[in-house]
Structure formats: structure tokens, C-alpha cells
Amino acid sequence: MSSLLSMKMYADQARTLVLIVLAIILGACADSRLNNPYPQEEGDQAVLYESFSERPKHLDPAVAYSSNEYAFIAQIYEPPFQYHYLKRPYELTPLTATGMPEIEYLNARGDKLASTANDSDIAYTDYVIEIQPGIRYQPHPVLAKNALGDYLYHHLTAAQIDQLGTLQDLSESGSRELVAEDYVYQIKRLAHPKIQSPIAEMMKNYIVGFDEFSKQVADKQKFEIKDIPMEGVTALDRYQYRIRIKGKYPQFKFWLAMPFFAPMPWEADVFYEQTGLDDKNITLDWYPIGTGPYLLAENNPNRRMILLKNPLFHLETYPSEGEPGDKEKDLLADAGKPLPFIDKVVYMLEKETIPYWNKFLQGYYDASGIASDNFDQAIQFTGSGAATLTEAMREKGIQLETAVTTSIFYLGFNMLDATVGGDSEKARKLRQAIAIAVDYEEYISIFANGRGVAAQGLIPPGIYGYAEGKDVINPYVYDWENGKASAPAHAPYLHPVGKAQRKSIEVARRLMAEAGYPGGIDPKTRQALILYFDTTSVSIDDRPRMNWYRKQFEKLGIKLVIRGTDYNRFQQKMRAGNAQIFFWGWNADYPDPENFFFLLYGPNAKVAHGGENAGNYQNPEFDRLFEQMRNMENGEQRYEIIQQLQELVRRDAPWVFGFHPKSFSLYHGWYKNLKPNLMANNQLKYTRIDTAARVENRAAWNKPVFWPLLLAIVVFMLLLIPAVLAYRRRIRETIQ
Numbered sequence: 218m219s220s221l222l223s224m225k226m227y228a229d230q231a232r233t234l235v236l237i238v239l240a241i242i243l244g245a246c247a248d249s250r251l252n253n254p255y256p257q258e259e260g261d262q263a264v265l266y267e268s269f270s271e272r273p274k275h276l277d278p279a280v281a282y283s284s285n286e287y288a289f290i291a292q293i294y295e296p297p298f299q300y301h302y303l304k305r306p307y308e309l310t311p312l313t314a315t316g317m318p319e320i321e322y323l324n325a326r327g328d329k330l331a332s333t334a335n336d337s338d339i340a341y342t343d344y345v346i347e348i349q350p351g352i353r354y355q356p357h358p359v360l361a362k363n364a365l366g367d368y369l370y371h372h373l374t375a376a377q378i379d380q381l382g383t384l385q386d387l388s389e390s391g392s393r394e395l396v397a398e399d400y401v402y403q404i405k406r407l408a409h410p411k412i413q414s415p416i417a418e419m420m421k422n423y424i425v426g427f428d429e430f431s432k433q434v435a436d437k438q439k440f441e442i443k444d445i446p447m448e449g450v451t452a453l454d455r456y457q458y459r460i461r462i463k464g465k466y467p468q469f470k471f472w473l474a475m476p477f478f479a480p481m482p483w484e485a486d487v488f489y490e491q492t493g494l495d496d497k498n499i500t501l502d503w504y505p506i507g508t509g510p511y512l513l514a515e516n517n518p519n520r521r522m523i524l525l526k527n528p529l530f531h532l533e534t535y536p537s538e539g540e541p542g543d544k545e546k547d548l549l550a551d552a553g554k555p556l557p558f559i560d561k562v563v564y565m566l567e568k569e570t571i572p573y574w575n576k577f578l579q580g581y582y583d584a585s586g587i588a589s590d591n592f593d594q595a596i597q598f599t600g601s602g603a604a605t606l607t608e609a610m611r612e613k614g615i616q617l618e619t620a621v622t623t624s625i626f627y628l629g630f631n632m633l634d635a636t637v638g639g640d641s642e643k644a645r646k647l648r649q650a651i652a653i654a655v656d657y658e659e660y661i662s663i664f665a666n667g668r669g670v671a672a673q674g675l676i677p678p679g680i681y682g683y684a685e686g687k688d689v690i691n692p693y694v695y696d697w698e699n700g701k702a703s704a705p706a707h708a709p710y711l712h713p714v715g716k717a718q719r720k721s722i723e724v725a726r727r728l729m730a731e732a733g734y735p736g737g738i739d740p741k742t743r744q745a746l747i748l749y750f751d752t753t754s755v756s757i758d759d760r761p762r763m764n765w766y767r768k769q770f771e772k773l774g775i776k777l778v779i780r781g782t783d784y785n786r787f788q789q790k791m792r793a794g795n796a797q798i799f800f801w802g803w804n805a806d807y808p809d810p811e812n813f814f815f816l817l818y819g820p821n822a823k824v825a826h827g828g829e830n831a832g833n834y835q836n837p838e839f840d841r842l843f844e845q846m847r848n849m850e851n852g853e854q855r856y857e858i859i860q861q862l863q864e865l866v867r868r869d870a871p872w873v874f875g876f877h878p879k880s881f882s883l884y885h886g887w888y889k890n891l892k893p894n895l896m897a898n899n900q901l902k903y904t905r906i907d908t909a910a911r912v913e914n915r916a917a918w919n920k921p922v923f924w925p926l927l928l929a930i931v932v933f934m935l936l937l938i939p940a941v942l943a944y945r946r947r948i949r950e951t952i953q
Contacts, residue, residue, distance in 0.1 A: 253919070254581055255563070261908055263560045265901070266582050268567040272518030277501040278476035279406045282415045284804075287476065291898035292524060292562075293355075294479035294507035297346050297400065298470070300897040303539025303548060306681065307808040307896045309474055313352055313395065313508065313531075318470065319345040336848055339465045341425065344473070347457045352395040353529045355512040357504075358384060359488040360391035371487050378493040384504045392529055395508050397458040399480035404450045404460070405442045406481060410435050416477055418827070423469060425449030425461045440486040465848045471807030476898075479507065510557040510902040524562040524901075535890070535903060548892055557902035558890075577883070578613070580915040583906065585883045592666040595883060604667070604881070614886030614914070620893040621670050621678045621879050623805035625813070628655060628873035629832040633794045633824060637748065640836070640869070643732045648870035650728035652694050653720050655769045657876050664762055668881055672874035673717065674863040675813050679895060681851050682810040682859035689860065690717045691867045691874065722772050729773050737774015745776040751796040755781035791831055794824040800875075801831055808896050810859055811847040817866055818843050834871040887911045 255266070273286040278294045281287065297314040300307050311317060322330040325340040354360060361369040369389055380386070404424070407414045408431040414420075421428040426448025434442050449461040462469055472478060488494075489501050503516050510530050515523040537552040551558070567573040570588040577585040587595050596617070597607050606617050630648055632638040637648060661669040673691045676683050687697040695717040729737060739746040748770065754763060763779050770777040777798075782790070790796045806812050815821055819835045821828030842862050849855040866872070884891055887907040894900055 253915070254565075254576070259561075261912060263558060263906055263908060265559045265562045265904060265906060267562060267564045267584065268573055268582060269522065269564045270566070270568055272522075275502050276505040276513070277412070278479045278481070278505075278507075279403065279412050279414045280502075281476060287898040289513065289522070289524070290476050290479075290505060290507075291509075292511040292901050293505050293509045293513060294476050295509045296474055296476060296479045297348060298474040299899060300474060300894065301536065301539075302894060302897065302900065302903050303536050303543050303892060305540055306679070307894075309470060312474075312533075313348050313480075315347045315349055318473070319343075321345065322465065336465050340463070342462050342465055342469070344460045344462070344469065345453070345457065346397075346400070346460070346473070348395065348397060348400070349531065350394070350456055352508050352531045353392045354395065354482060354506060354508055355527045355529060356390040356392050357506040357512075358387040358390050359484045359506060360393055360482065361387070361389040362391050368484065368487075371484070371491075373491055373494075375493060378491065378497070381494075381497055381499060383497075384499055393482070395480055396455050397452040399482055400478070401447075401450050401452050401458050402443055402483050403477075403479060403481040405430065405434075405445070405447055406439065406486075407477060408434070408447065409437075409439060409442060411439060414477065416472075423462045423466055425463060438486075438490055440483055440490060443483045467848055467850065468807060468809050468811050471809060471812075475806070482506065509899070511562065518566070520566055522564040524564075526557060526560045530557070533902070539892075543892070546892075548890060551890060551905060558905035559901065562901065578918075580885060580911060580918055583885055583888050583911075587666075587881045587883060589666055596666070596881065598667065602667075610883070613918075616884045616886060616888065616891060618882045618884065618891060618893050619879055620895060621877050623677050623679050623808065623895045624802060625672055625675070625677055625877055626800070626802040626875040627672070628875055629799050629801055630871055630873075631794060631796050631798070632833045632835065632871055634797050636746075637797060638833075645869060646728045646732040647734065648873075649693050650725040650732065650773055651770070651775075652691075652870050652873045653725035653728070654722060654772045655766070655873050656719060657873075658719065660765065661876055663765065665876075665878070668879040669876040670879060671717075671719075671876050674874060675817070675866055675872075676810050676859070676863075677805070677813075677877040680805065680808055680810055680813065682856055682863075684860075687715065689863070693867055693870065694874075695719055725773060734774075745774055747776045747778060749778050749780055749797040751780045751782065751787060751790060751799050753782065753784050753787050754800075755783075791823055792827070794833060799831070802875075803829075805896070811843075814843050814846070814859075814862055817871060832871045834866075834869070836865060836869060839865045839869075885911070885914070887914070 255264075269285065269288075271285060273281070273283070273289055275281040275283075275286050276290055276293075278290055281290050295313050297312060298309050298317070299312040301310045309317065320332075321343040322332065322334050322339045323341040323343065324330055324338055327341070330338060358370050359368075363369055369391075370387055404427075406412055407417055407420060408427050410417075410431060417427075417431065421431070424447075430442075430445070430447040434445060437445070450458070452458045460469075485501060485506050489499070494500065505513055508527075508531070510527055510533075511524040512527050513522065514525040515521065533556045535551040535554050535556060537549070539548055543549055565582075567576075570590060573582070574585065574588065574591045576582050595607060595610050595615075596604050598604055604617070604619060606615060610617070628651075630637045636644070638644060657669075657671045661667060661671065670678070673685075673689065673695070690697055697715055698718045699715040726736075729735065733740060734746050737746050738744065750763075750766060752759075752763070763781075767777045767779070787796075787799075791799065803813065803816055816829050816831070817834045817836075817839065818828075818830060819837075819840045820826055821830040822833040822835065823829070823831050824833050839862060842858050842865070846855055846858040846862065849858070867874075880893070882893070887910040889905040889907060890903050
């Protein structure tokens with residue numbers, strides 16, 4: 218009897234399974250997006266889907282200074298100026314300001330000078346900035362008031378704070394108009410020692426009274442600085458303020474386009490300084506407040522971060538002009554339309570590249586970088602070396618955007634070191650030999666999938682003074698082959714006909730012999746010369762790169778010893794001058810050659826002055842030319858000085874000029890207004906999504922495939938038939 222019951226149970230389960238499968242199939246016919254990770258109602262909305270792999274540490278614009286932080290805060294905060302989205306070379310334009318700053322020069326007595334005054338006569342420069350009236354902050358609890366005009370949440374009790382889980386637990390929000398004093402207050406915040414802004418030390422050298430103010434407010438609460446004056450920063454009226462800097466520093470205007478100089482309402486510090494909020498992560502680093510096109514609606518670092526369109530965003534329109542060719546690329550189709558176009562941006566946490574890549578191919582991410590594991594699937598190279606999309610990517614209508622970044626990675630020498638440093642001919646030839654031997658073209662090919670350009674000097678493409686061609690290659694490392702430059706040497710941008718070819722290793726070996734190390738032998742020890750490479754690359758994944766470096770030095774007979782350490786210890790060694798050779802990089806803060814040449818300026822030496830001259834390079838002629846160049850306007854004279862500076866550092870070789878990385882990004886065809894902008898971080902507001910095209914392609918690419926399931930059902934049923942027949946036969950036998 219038990220076997221009969223078992224067989225009956227199997228038959229009932231089979232029927233149930235068939236009904237479930239049929240229900241799934243019928244349901245799928247109505248909605249084929251079974252694997253869609255997003256709510257169905259978002260399908261037709263203007264939502265952009267991005268990803269992040271690590272939560273941004275700081276969302277306070279006075280502190281944030283990394284790319285993953287700027288990806289968010291540049292959409293939330295608005296400095297007075299920004300970079301034009303379409304024009305190249307990069308051009309500053311007003312953002313919240315009514316126009317570009319009014320610049321006035323003054324002598325030591327405070328008297329105004331003509332714009333043509335000699336630099337030596339200019340003691341101060343005033344930047345007078347007028348902002349647009351009517352701009353309002355996004356709705357936020359720090360600005361919420363009651364009917365009497367008192368702030369609702371500036372005096373929370375311990376019990377009220379104890380009940381809070383997130384900022385959203387405060388039900389009321391408020392707003393107010395942006396005023397000039399908010400920009401002044403933010404600059405004061407940069408000076409406050411408790412905030413520890415990464416640019417505070419630099420601004421002490423420029424903004425009048427900055428250092429004195431920093432010392433004066435050292436023991437003050439953040440919000441208490443509101444009514445304490447700083448000599449060089451003053452609100453002239455409700456919508457106008459003045460910044461006075463020391464001497465003449467034309468590049469200061471570029472700093473005014475960075476989030477450091479975005480406004481901050483004093484009310485934010487009053488609110489967030491309340492005891493107990495920090496323990497609950499209710500801080501400015503978690504809940505920012507700005508005037509930008511987006512507000513941070515959700516900050517869940519273990520799952521997602523969401524930006525929503527700021528309902529109080531002021532009027533800003535898409536650019537009406539750009540570069541030649543932009544119109545033909547449909548980059549002006551939205552000219553004059555109000556920004557932003559996207560209503561919601563969803564950033565999903567993705568720590569693994571494979572699921573992230575697969576979701577992009579399914580259309581569930583609108584854009585993607587290219588990891589090394591996926592590179593061959595996405596990119597192929599033509600015979601001339603140009604990168605193109607594979608056929609599979611083109612069939613999906615995916616767009617490839619490449620751009621050489623305004624950055625450089627380099628192998629640096631500690632110029633204070635007794636072996637590789639100094640200005641002797643012996644040390645110089647040793648460094649030049651190493652510069653030839655370390656083949657960064659090979660490095661780019663092996664470790665970067667070809668995504669980079671070997672550097673010929675200090676400044677990267679896109680920065681004024683960069684040039685290509687026979688007359689502007691690094692002649693100590695390269696020879697020019699098969700052509701010549703197609704434009705005169707004084708032109709700011711050259712288009713090479715030939716190419717630069719790295720000198721042979723035999724040239725490097727001759728330099729080694731001339732330096733006193735024939736065959737790489739150190740005459741003091743009569744053994745291979747030993748050099749030390751300090752690095753933070755200590756993981757198993759870093760070993761191939763470290764082995765590659767060893768092999769590059771072995772070509773010269775040099776034994777390279779890798780000294781791996783954690784970043785804090787590495788920084789300490791650099792500050793003390795105890796590293797010999799190191800690998801480092803720099804990304805442009807602003808598009809000016811001064812922002813790169815200052816990395817080798819003597820007074821910026823890391824050991825002596827704690828500056829960004831990590832290799833402690835000292836050359837009086839370089840310093841003289843740098844001081845002359847840095848305050849000049851772009852023109853033929855400045856360009857010629859830049860080339861002289863390039864020649865000095867190529868000859869002295871304080872760095873092995875490594876490479877300028879090349880970014881490769883993929884975008885689906887529905888991603889509109891796409892133009893790489895290496896200086897701007899607020900591109901999100903210009904992005905538009907063709908939602909209809911996205912819905913159509915997602916449906917086509919994610920149709921459920923049911924035949925394997927149907928086949929499994931058929932096989933299951935065939936296997937079940939004998940049991941069913943046996944069950945029926947036993948029933949008949951029982952009845953008889």
C-alpha cells in the first residue's frame with residue numbers, strides 16, 4: 218500500500234511541476250525581463266545606471282580630493298566656475314557666477330595697478346566674483362525652520378539624537394538662497410585645522426590672511442568661524458565677494474572651478490557638530506548639501522547610492538556652441554535645453570568585474586570601463602595600431618570613447634641619493650641609461666592592454682605646451698625615424714609624420730660605461746651595481762610587474778632590489794628622503810603646464826619643504842625659468858620657455874618619463890551627448906538617455922530561453938511514464 222501511495226505522490230508532484238513551469242512560461246510571455254535587477258516602473262523613466270566599487274570616504278568638498286569622491290560631489294556642489302563641456306582646449310565658463318571674475322592688481326600700498334603692470338610691482342591680485350541671485354540650496358533638514366523662523370534641528374536633545382537612524386528620520390526639510398557669504402565661509406573652512414583640507418598648505422602661500430586665520434581659529438568649533446574675518450576673503454554685498462591673493466598667480470582661477478571652492482551654508486556645520494550625530498554617521502561626509510543639479514537621496518555603501526534631480530535647481534542650459542564637428546556628431550542637438558536631462562542616477566555596488574561586465578552587455582548598465590579580462594572581447598587593434606570595437610560590440614551599437622588622460626606615471630629618482638642623485642655627469646648618465654632601458658612601450662602593451670602613450674617629457678597631451686614631432690621628442694631616450702614634424706617648432710600642437718623610436722640598449726650600455734659602471738659593475742664592490750626600488754605594490758598580483766622592472770634593469774647588468782611596504786611607511790620614507798627609486802604619478806588639477814612643472818620646482822622639494830617635488834630635484838636654471846613661466850599668459854614666449862624646461866628635465870632625467878594613461882570607455886547607443894572631458898567632473902547633467910531605445914534593446918537582448926527547461930520536462934516525463942504505468946497496473950491488480 219505504501220508503494221501505491223508513493224507512486225501517487227510522484228504523479229501528483231509531476232502534475233504540479235508541469236503546472237508551475239507552464240505558469241512561468243505564460244508569465245514570461247507577458248514580461249520577458251525575468252532577470253532585470255531594477256524595478257519595472259523605472260524602465261521608461263530617465264534613470265541612469267552606473268556602478269561603484271568602493272564608498273567615497275569624503276563628501277565634504279573641503280576635504281574630498283579623489284576621483285571616486287568627485288564622481289558624486291561634483292553633481293551636488295557648485296563652485297563659481299566650470300569647464301565648458303564641449304570646447305577644447307579647455308575653457309573656463311561661469312557656473313553660479315554671472316561672468317568671469319573681475320581681476321585687479323595692487324601694489325604693496327594697496328593702490329590699483331594697470332593690467333600691463335610688471336609682475337615685480339604686483340603685490341596682490343583681487344578676484345571679484347558676482348554670483349547669480351535666486352539660486353537655492355537643495356531641500357535639506359539642516360535648513361528646516363518652524364513657523365517662527367527658528368531652525369528645527371539645530372538644538373536636538375540627546376534623546377532625539379538617540380532615536381535617529383539616518384538623516385531621513387528627520388521629516389522636515391528647508392532651503393534658502395545662495396549668498397556670497399557662503400563662498401566666503403567655505404574658504405574659511407579650508408583654513409580650519411580641524412577640517413584638514415588637503416589644499417590648506419598650498420592656499421597659505423596664496424590667499425592673504427589664510428595662515429593667520431588658521432592659527433586664530435585652531436581652538437574654535439567649525440561654525441564659530443562664520444563671524445571671524447579673514448583678511449583676504451570678504452563678502453562685498455549679498456551677491457559679490459572678493460578673494461585677495463599674494464602677488465600674481467593666473468592659475469588661481471582654475472582652483473575656483475574645483476569643489477574646494479564650492480559654497481557651504483554655515484547651518485550645515487551647526488547641525489552636524491551636535492554631539493552624537495557623528496556616532497551615527499550623520500555627517501557632511503554622508504549627507505552633503507549643495508546647489509547642484511542632483512542631491513544624494515540614498516547612501517547605502519553596502520548596496521547602492523542614489524542621486525535624484527534637485528527640484529530647486531536653478532536654470533542652466535545645454536551649451537549652444539562647441540568645437541568644429543560637434544554639430545555633425547549630434548552634440549548640439551540639445552542646445553539651449555534646460556539641464557539636467559536625467560531624473561535619477563542609480564549607482565550599484567559591484568566589486569567583481571565579471572557580473573558587472575555581463576550586466577553591461579545585457580543593457581543593465583549604461584556605461585562601462587574595460588577590465589583586462591574583458592579587453593579582447595571588446596577591443597581589437599587595426600594594422601596601424603588604432604583601437605576599434607570588436608564585431609560583437611558593434612552589433613550591439615556600443616560606442617567606444619578613448620582619450621589620453623591629463624596625467625603622467627613616472628619612475629622617480631631621489632636626487633639626494635649618493636648613487637642615482639645629484640647633478641654630476643656620472644649620475645646623469647646613469648639615469649639616462651636607465652631611462653632608455655626601462656621600456657615603457659613594452660610596459661603599456663603588457664600591463665595596460667596598450668592603453669597609454671609613452672611620455673616624451675613632463676606634460677601630457679591636452680595641456681598647453683605639449684607637442685609631438687622630431688624637434689620635441691626626448692632626444693636622450695628616443696631617435697626620430699621615417700619623417701619629420703609637419704609644423705614649426707613654436708606651434709602649440711604638432712602632428713608627426715614619422716615616429717619616435719626608443720634608442721637601442723647598446724646606447725644605454727655605453728652610457729653605463731661612461732658613468733663608471735661598465736657592464737653594470739660597481740667599481741667599489743666589483744659586483745653588479747645594486748639599486749633599490751621602493752614600492753607599495755606588495756600583493757601577488759603585483760609580482761609580474763615587479764619582475765618586469767627587475768628584467769629592465771638586468772639589461773644593464775644592474776641588480777634591482779624591490780623594497781615593498783605599506784603606503785604609510787612609503788610616505789614616511791619619501792618625506793625623510795630614504796627612498797632611492799620609486800614609482801609615482803600625477804593627475805592634473807587644472808589644465809596648465811604650471812600644474813606639472815611645479816612637481817620639479819626646487820622650493821617644492823619633499824624633504825626640505827614637504828612639497829610635491831617627490832624626487833627633490835634642484836636646478837637653479839629650471840627654477841628661474843619656472844618662476845618666469847608660471848605667471849605668464851599663453852603665447853609664443855611662454856611656449857618657448859616650456860620647451861626649455863622640457864629640455865632641462867630630459868637632460869637631467871630626474872624621472873624616467875613613463876606614460877600618459879589612455880582611458881577606454883564603452884557606452885550603449887542610447888547614451889547621448891557623449892564627449893570625454895578630462896577636466897570637468899560634473900558631466901552628468903549633460904547626459905541624456907534614449908529610454909525607448911534602451912527598453913527595446915534590453916528586451917531583445919534578454920529574451921528568456923525556455924527550450925532547455927522544456928527539454929528537461931520532456932525527459933522527466935519520459936522517465937516518469939514507467940512509474941505511472943506501474944502505478945496504474947498496481948491499481949488494477951488491487952481492484953481485481
